[in-house]
Amino acid sequence: SSGINAEYGEILNEVSLIKEGEKVGQSESTLLNMLNISPFTYGLAIENVYDSGTIFSPAILDITDDDIISKFMSGVRNVATISLAIGYPTCASAPHSIINGFKNLLAIAVETDYTFPEAEQTKEYLKDPSKFAALTAAAAPAAEAAPAEKKEEKKEESEESDDDMGFGLFD
Numbered sequence: 001s002s003g004i005n006a007e008y009g010e011i012l013n014e015v016s017l018i019k020e021g022e023k024v025g026q027s028e029s030t031l032l033n034m035l036n037i038s039p040f041t042y043g044l045a046i047e048n049v050y051d052s053g054t055i056f057s058p059a060i061l062d063i064t065d066d067d068i069i070s071k072f073m074s075g076v077r078n079v080a081t082i083s084l085a086i087g088y089p090t091c092a093s094a095p096h097s098i099i100n101g102f103k104n105l106l107a108i109a110v111e112t113d114y115t116f117p118e119a120e121q122t123k124e125y126l127k128d129p130s131k132f133a134a135l136t137a138a139a140a141p142a143a144e145a146a147p148a149e150k151k152e153e154k155k156e157e158s159e160e161s162d163d164d165m166g167f168g169l170f171d
Contacts, residue, residue: 049061105119106119
């Protein structure tokens with residue numbers, strides 16, 4: 001309920017006077033003026049956007065910079081994918097091509113006696129994985145006993161698979 005005196009208005013309980021979209025009547029307007037509340041804004045409510053013969057919803061105007069960047073990056077990924085698939089170098093596919101070439105060089109260096117500085121760490125790891133166990137132990141201290149057993153099993157399997165160049169019939 002509310003009480004209105006000549007000089008001030010007093011609201012005793014929570015009252016919902018008006019809701020968005022409703023017309024304001026004379027009594028609500030008087031009460032709001034007495035309370036010094038002016039909740040009225042004037043402007044246009046956009047219902048549709050018309051551009052070059054096409055009608056869009058107003059949500060199209062709510063595009064952020066992140067939306068534009070994500071769409072652009074999606075296009076760059078598509079260009080890189082297509083360029084890699086057809087073997088046509090572009091700025092988007094060049095980093096991937098270089099990394100793939102480096103992986104091929106590492107594979108050649110591992111299988112042959114040819115070496116280069118970047119391949120040394122990979123060769124060291126393949127010769128003795130236990131040297132790098134300290135790095136994995138620091139990363140996963142809780143699972144320390146189980147990986148040691150698995151490494152021994154993997155080492156035995158790798159020795160067996162060297163004869164068939166790593167490709168087993170049922171792998």
